[in-house]
Amino acid sequence: MQMNHTKEIRDFVVTNFLFGDASSLQDTTSFLESGIVDSTGMLELIMFLEQTYDIKIEPEEMLPENLDSVNKVIQFLGRKQEKAAGA
Amino acid sequence: MCAIAGILNFAEAPAPTEDAMRRMLAMVRHRGPDQFGIYLSDQVALGNARLSIIDLSGGQQPITNEDETLWIVFNGEIFNYIELRAGLEAKGHRFSTHCDTEVILHLYEEYGPECLCQLNGQFAIAIWNERDRSLFLARDRVGVRPLFYTQTGSRLIFASEIKSILTAPQVKTDIDPLAIDQIFTYWSTLSPRTCFRGIVDVPPGHYLVAKEGQVTVKAFWKPEFSSDAPSALTPSTNAIASRKERSLADYVAEFHELLKDAARIRLRADVPVGAYLSGGLDSSAIAAIVRKLGVSRLDTFSIAFNDQQFDESIFQREMAAYLGTDHHVVQVTHADIGNAFPDVIWHTEVPVMRTAPVPMFLLSKLVHDHRFKVVLTGEGADEFLAGYDIFKEAKIRRFWARNPHSKWRQLLLKRLYPDISNLKATGATYLAAFFGAGLKETDAPGYSHAIRWRNNRRTCRFFSKDFGAAITEQQSRGRVAPGYPDGFQNWGDLEKAQFLEISIFFSQYLLASQGDRVAMAHSVEGRYPFLDVRVVEFCNRLPARLKLRGLTDKFLLRQLASEYLPEKIWRRGKRPYRAPIHRSFFNEATPDYVRDLLSESSVTASGIFNPVAVRQLGAKLEQGKMVGETDDMALVGILSTLLVQRRFVSDFSPANALSDRDDVKVVSRCVADQPAKRVGNVC
Numbered sequence: 001m002q003m004n005h006t007k008e009i010r011d012f013v014v015t016n017f018l019f020g021d022a023s024s025l026q027d028t029t030s031f032l033e034s035g036i037v038d039s040t041g042m043l044e045l046i047m048f049l050e051q052t053y054d055i056k057i058e059p060e061e062m063l064p065e066n067l068d069s070v071n072k073v074i075q076f077l078g079r080k081q082e083k084a085a086g087a
Numbered sequence: 088m089c090a091i092a093g094i095l096n097f098a099e100a101p102a103p104t105e106d107a108m109r110r111m112l113a114m115v116r117h118r119g120p121d122q123f124g125i126y127l128s129d130q131v132a133l134g135n136a137r138l139s140i141i142d143l144s145g146g147q148q149p150i151t152n153e154d155e156t157l158w159i160v161f162n163g164e165i166f167n168y169i170e171l172r173a174g175l176e177a178k179g180h181r182f183s184t185h186c187d188t189e190v191i192l193h194l195y196e197e198y199g200p201e202c203l204c205q206l207n208g209q210f211a212i213a214i215w216n217e218r219d220r221s222l223f224l225a226r227d228r229v230g231v232r233p234l235f236y237t238q239t240g241s242r243l244i245f246a247s248e249i250k251s252i253l254t255a256p257q258v259k260t261d262i263d264p265l266a267i268d269q270i271f272t273y274w275s276t277l278s279p280r281t282c283f284r285g286i287v288d289v290p291p292g293h294y295l296v297a298k299e300g301q302v303t304v305k306a307f308w309k310p311e312f313s314s315d316a317p318s319a320l321t322p323s324t325n326a327i328a329s330r331k332e333r334s335l336a337d338y339v340a341e342f343h344e345l346l347k348d349a350a351r352i353r354l355r356a357d358v359p360v361g362a363y364l365s366g367g368l369d370s371s372a373i374a375a376i377v378r379k380l381g382v383s384r385l386d387t388f389s390i391a392f393n394d395q396q397f398d399e400s401i402f403q404r405e406m407a408a409y410l411g412t413d414h415h416v417v418q419v420t421h422a423d424i425g426n427a428f429p430d431v432i433w434h435t436e437v438p439v440m441r442t443a444p445v446p447m448f449l450l451s452k453l454v455h456d457h458r459f460k461v462v463l464t465g466e467g468a469d470e471f472l473a474g475y476d477i478f479k480e481a482k483i484r485r486f487w488a489r490n491p492h493s494k495w496r497q498l499l500l501k502r503l504y505p506d507i508s509n510l511k512a513t514g515a516t517y518l519a520a521f522f523g524a525g526l527k528e529t530d531a532p533g534y535s536h537a538i539r540w541r542n543n544r545r546t547c548r549f550f551s552k553d554f555g556a557a558i559t560e561q562q563s564r565g566r567v568a569p570g571y572p573d574g575f576q577n578w579g580d581l582e583k584a585q586f587l588e589i590s591i592f593f594s595q596y597l598l599a600s601q602g603d604r605v606a607m608a609h610s611v612e613g614r615y616p617f618l619d620v621r622v623v624e625f626c627n628r629l630p631a632r633l634k635l636r637g638l639t640d641k642f643l644l645r646q647l648a649s650e651y652l653p654e655k656i657w658r659r660g661k662r663p664y665r666a667p668i669h670r671s672f673f674n675e676a677t678p679d680y681v682r683d684l685l686s687e688s689s690v691t692a693s694g695i696f697n698p699v700a701v702r703q704l705g706a707k708l709e710q711g712k713m714v715g716e717t718d719d720m721a722l723v724g725i726l727s728t729l730l731v732q733r734r735f736v737s738d739f740s741p742a743n744a745l746s747d748r749d750d751v752k753v754v755s756r757c758v759a760d761q762p763a764k765r766v767g768n769v770c
Contacts, residue, residue, distance in 0.1 A: 016707060019548060019700035032520045035545055040715030047713060064520045 005053075009073050012048050017041055027070040042067065049073070055080045089148075089162040090115035090247035090607075091213050091234075092134040094255070095222050097300045098241040102757055103132035109744035109751070111251040112136045116742070117434075118162070118247060118607045123749055124148040126158050128756040131215050131222060135160040138610050140356050140460055141168075146186035147752050152196050153181055156217045158754070159192040162247050163210030163232045164614065166352040167320075171205060195223070200294050203307045207320060207352070207620050211247055211289075217756070221298035228308045229467075229618055230278075230291030230594035233603055237286045243297050248604075249286055249436045254741045260284050262732050264554055265561040267438065267695065271546045271724055274440045275595030277569055279304075282437050282731060291594045308620075309572055310589055312582035312627050320621060338633060339646045342625060346647070349619030350376045353463055360461045360614070361386040361454060364414070365664060366402030368641065368648055368657060369465025369474070373616055375651040377463060378410050387412040388454050388462065390446045393420045394667045402656070409653060417453040419446045424671035425678050429730055434608040435600040436735065438727040440543070440720045442666045448605040455609035466602065467617030470593045471626040472641040473581060473634035474661050480522070481535035481584050482635065488526045499638070532571050535584030546721040549704070551697045581631040668719035669708045672726065684729045693729055701725060 006027065014022045017036050024034065031037040037045065045067060046057050055077070066076040092111040094103035108125045112134045119136030126133040126149040135148040141164070149158045165171070168187035171194060176182070180193040187208075194202040195214055200223065209231035214223040224245060226234045236245035239257050246252050253260065266282040269275070279287035289295050292308040350373060354360050362374045364387040378385055387407050391400035400416065407414035424445045431448045432439070454462055469475050480500065487496040500522050525537050533540070550558070561567070569591060575583060606613045616622065626634070629643065636642040640661055648657035672681045683689060685705050690698040704721060708714060745751055 015703055019697075019703040021548065021697070021700065033524070035541060038521075038542060038545065038715050038717050040713060041717070044713040044715065068520070 005074055005077060006070060008052065009070050012045070013037075013070065016044060016048075025070070027074075029070070030064075030068050032064060032068055045073070049077065053077060053081070055084065089138055090118035090136040090251070091160040091162045091211055092136075092246040092251045093160070093213050093215075093222070093244070094132045095243040095245075095297055096130050096241060097243065097297075100241050102129045103127065105132075105753060105755075106744060107255065108132050108134040110254040110741055111246060113742040113744050114250040114254060115246070115248050116745075117610060120610055121750070122147045123745055123751040124160065125751060125753045126160070126215065126756070127753065128215070128217070129758055130220060133158060133160045133213055133215055135162075138460060138612065140164070140358055140612065142184055142186035143357050145184040146188060147750075148188060149752075149754055150184065150186075150189050150192060151754075152192055157192055157196055158215045158217070159188060159195075160213050161188045161191060161210065162234075163208055163212075163227065164612070165190060165206050165208040165210065166355060166614075166619070167205075167207040169355070200225070200296070200305070200307065203294060205320065209615070209618070213245065219298065221296055223294065223296055224289055225294035225307075226289045226291055228292045228620060229589065229598065229623070231598055231603060231613075231615065231618065233599060234289040235281060235286055236289065236295070238302065239285070243302065245289075249281065249283060250433075250735070252286060253735060253739055258285075260286060261736055262695065262728070264557040264695075265567060267554075267728060268547065268550075268558045268562075269567070270438050270440065270728075271550075272540050272544050273569070273591050273595075274543065275591060275599075276437070277567075277591065278595060283735070291590075310586055310623075310627060311574075312578045312586070313574065314628050314630075316624075316628065318621075318624050335633075335646065338629070338643060342622075342643055343647050343650075345619070345622050345625055346372075346616060347376055347380065349616040349622050350463065351380055353614040353616055353619075354380070354382065356461050358460050359386070360463060361388055361457075361459045362412075363387070363450070363462050363464040363613075364389045364403050364406055364412070365465065366399035366406060367465070367662060367664075368644065368652075368659060369468040369617065371406045371465075371652055371656050372468075372644060372648045373463050373465050374406070374410055374412065375648075376616070378412075379651070385410065385412045386457065386459065387414050388450055388457075388459075389414065389416050390450050391416050391418050392446070392667070393418065394670070397665055397667055399662065402659070405653075406656060415453055415457060417446070417449050419449055419666075421667055421671045421674050422676055423449060424666060425674070425681065428671070428678075428726065429680055429734075430608075431605060432727050432730040433734055434604045435727075436604070436731070437600060438724055438731050439596070439600050440546070440724045440727075442668050442671055442723055443664060444601045444605050445671075446666050447601055448608055451606045451609040451611040454606075454611045460610060461612045461614060462606075463614050463616060465617065466597065466613070466615045467593075467623070468641060468644055469661070470585060470589045471617060471623055472644050473585060473631075474640045475588065476661065476663070477535060477539060477588065478581060478584050478635055479638050479640065480538075481580065482638070484522060484526060485529055485534075485580060487523075488529050491523075491526060529580075532575060532583065533569065533587065535580070536587050542717070543720065545717040546724050549696050549700045549721055549725060551695060554695050579631050581635055582627075669711065669714050669722055672722065673708050673711060680730075681726065684726055684733075689729065693732055695728060695732065696725055 112123050115136050119138045121139040122137040124135040124147055133149055148160050151158050165187040168190040172190045175193045182189055203225055210227045211232040211234040212225045233247050235249050237252055244252050244255050252258055260283040263282055263284045266276045266280050269277055278290040293304055293306050295304045364370050389403040392398040424442050427445050431445050483499045633643045645657050687698045690696050690701045
């Protein structure tokens with residue numbers, strides 16, 4: 001399950017922000033520090049996550065800690081889905 | 088007015104021909120369709136295409152001095168020519184015309200290259216000295232008028248536009264990879280580089296002397312922000328000592344007098360003068376000042392967009408009604424921008440990263456269609472009086488850097504950039520991470536612009552592997568970063584940021600691709616009161632607090648404008664002029680050339696971009712949802728680069744040479760032609 005998410009998120013980032021060139025993207029690469037996303041890019045990512053995984057991301061969750069690398073997104077997504085399942 | 092061109096032989100070589108000059112001038116006919124002039128000698132040829140504005144009947148070039156030893160061709164205007172002429176006549180110079188061109192020539196005769204310091208204007212000049220066989224080329228202080236040259240074999244070939252130079256059979260060029268990298272970083276090349284290998288510009292504020300095979304390029308002016316720097320036109324003035332005690336009202340009064348006079352001398356023309364009206368503070372202030380100078384009828388010209396996100400026509404109409412001008416509007420749609428884009432790139436001669444030049448191109452057509460040749464505009468206020476958000480951004484970042492943990496300091500950034508799509512919707516912490524890059528590197532000379540340049544460089548992802556390698560190879564061979572002048576480190580933070588903005592974006596892009604080239608495409612001359620050298624130097628000596636007070640930009644201009652304009656105009660926040668991008672190219676009627684240029688075969692053949700990346704960008708843009716700034720910039724950069732490559736390198740097609748139907752004055756001073764043609768043979 002998590003492996004699939006990782007691939008989906010990587011594919012989204014590679015297609016939309018790196019336009020096919022995955023060479024600079026590790027799962028720990030900071031989107032901001034490496035310049036992979038701009039301000040709109042962060043919103044694109046949020047919209048993708050909301051639509052693909054049927055979640056709602058609150059403004060206070062729009063933090064680099066949650067969204068700034070593939071791994072951070074995976075962990076954030078895991079927490080969101082756990083929370084949804086528990087609710 | 089005009090365009091110039093020329094060829095200089097360094098060594099024994101066949102004399103430049105009239106035919107070669109006719110080919111060069113034909114390429115810039117749009118800049119000067121009224122008359123043409125050619126000077127020929129065994130060693131040099133000079134050419135001019137003239138847009139007649141002053142001395143309509145008597146100013147045909149080339150023009151010579153009393154003993155016919157100096158010959159000039161000229162593009163531009165010297166606004167203080169009347170005052171300069173009086174001084175020269177007092178020294179015994181005799182004039183045969185009433186135009187400013189002749190004033191430059193006598194001034195050069197009297198003072199040599201130092202004469203440039205006395206000129207208040209916008210110019211590209213070429214003077215041939217028959218006595219010492221030297222060629223003198225010069226370009227105005229901030230680069231309003233263009234001037235390019237190349238040295239090939241034993242020749243120096245120069246022109247107002249590169250397309251003239253490319254008509255010379257010996258000029259072979261190609262796209263310069265490092266130049267493209269610079270454009271994708273700074274939005275322009277760094278002078279003197281152009282996007283063509285081997286072709287450079289005479290930098291703004293510089294002159295070139297070619298003599299006995301040697302070419303030297305020297306500066307005669309640069310932006311100087313020291314408060315005690317001498318003034319160009321009045322070197323003895325050192326007013327700052329007394330200024331320290333001056334009140335705001337005194338500053339406003341001096342600024343007022345300077346700007347009024349700058350506008351007054353820019354109305355000097357033997358044809359009617361109109362004005363651009365953007366709806367913002369700067370052009371409104373200029374139009375209002377012109378009106379107050381007693382101009383009874385003023386025609387104003389504006390751009391309106393169908394796309395409401397970009398439209399400012401409400402403000403324009405309000406202003407036109409307030410000033411009582413005859414107002415004209417060009418209504419611009421997405422399709423208009425997409426359709427005109429290839430023509431615009433033919434005129435810019437350089438890739439661009441935004442579509443904003445296109446509506447300016449359509450606006451100059453409107454002006455031309457109303458039979459105007461000259462317009463005043465508000466360009467320059469944002470640079471010299473600190474109007475841009477980037478100045479505020481740098482100020483906030485420096486303020487924030489002093490206490491990086493302060494939440495409210497970083498939140499000041501949210502007040503900026505309301506026009507950048509979605510930025511305001513982004514969380515504060517994200518914003519902090521975005522603008523916090525390099526936050527503490529406040530001593531770095533490019534601190535103010537580092538984030539912009541870094542963001543722009545996202546577009547470099549589209550370069551092909553080989554093209555990227557070529558850039559890296561060039562970078563390893565020499566200086567590629569912006570240069571910082573002597574004394575830069577002693578300037579204030581705001582002034583450092585202003586210098587970068589002026590020397591790169593303003594001179595190299597705004598005045599060129601969005602200024603001269605798109606106005607001259609329709610034979611329209613822009614005149615810029617804020618770029619009067621006296622206004623510029625006054626602004627550069629102002630304390631920073633009179634330019635950017637708190638986060639109020641152009642503070643001094645707003646004070647002045649409050650005497651002229653309705654409060655809602657002079658208080659109105661800066662709204663940057665922008666034009667729609669992806670919807671201009673991807674819409675219900677996507678132009679064929681867009682699909683053609685972005686096709687895999689075309690991109691691959693270019694060698695510049697990675698076809699896979701371009702295809703993915705195209706797919707994303709075609710969907711049209713969530714398109715970012717980077718995507719927009721990349722699209723325009725890629726399309727324009729491919730157009731430049733196609734139009735100027737692979738498929739360059741010279742225009743037909745000037746014909747017998749054109750009004751061409753030819754002066755031949757070739758030895759073989761003398762004495763029959765010894766005295767200005769006028770054909």
